[in-house]
């Protein structure tokens with residue numbers, strides 16, 4: 564087995580609330596005996612993955628929600644559809660502080676995609692390299708500048724992504740950030756969605772699906788695409804790619820927003836090794 568000395572920690576950035584039928588269509592259906600069956604909103608975790616690689620430094624994957632989104636910055640449509648809640652311990656600064664770090668200590672930010680619940684703290688990283696898929700970058704900027712008005716059902720926020728960073732590294736397909744940390748292209752949920760493969764010395768391989776699969780129920784089999792999907796065919800193909808990788812690496816899949824899996828895991832300041 565490789566010995567990279569890599570560690571990761573899961574940072575708790577609060578919760579987003581969403582209709583379960585938006586995430587996993589068909590979860591609630593009206594029936595003959597329950598013709599008025601009601602949709603319901605459920606809480607899902609919002610997190611960030613902090614990775615430490617000796618000789619490389621700190622990498623942060625995904626940046627949660629804008630902490631001022633609910634109070635001022637988000638359009639009403641987003642506040643209504645996917646409201647966000649955090650307490651004072653669930654800011655990115657506080658969570659990094661749990662392991663003795665500040666945003667300045669982060670060398671590289673990986674954005675699995677640029678949706679509202681993944682790019683919210685980008686403004687804290689003007690010094691960092693940001694890795695994102697070229698297709699995602701193009702799609703996000705097209706949305707916020709041209710194609711949709713900000714009160715439409717877009718999940719990209721202009722304020723989140725139009726902030727300075729040291730440099731963007733726009734990638735296409737799978738991409739090794741450093742030995743043991745690889746971006747895995749899994750488009751479908753969004754134009755350039757990607758997951759992350761992290762190889763630990765003792766813990767084995769972790770496959771962070773991010774929003775390629777919100778929940779265990781999304782992944783199946785059979786796969787269930789969410790109502791937010793950009794391209795459903797790509798989404799299904801990405802699941803098959805993930806299943807193959809899961810087999811080859813004996814990897815453990817971590818879903819993007821699965822509350823019960825999330826609760827079964829340990830969080831910062833704990834590091835998986």
Ligand SMILES: [Zn+2]
Pocket residue numbers: 678680681774819820
């Ligand atoms: Zn998400």
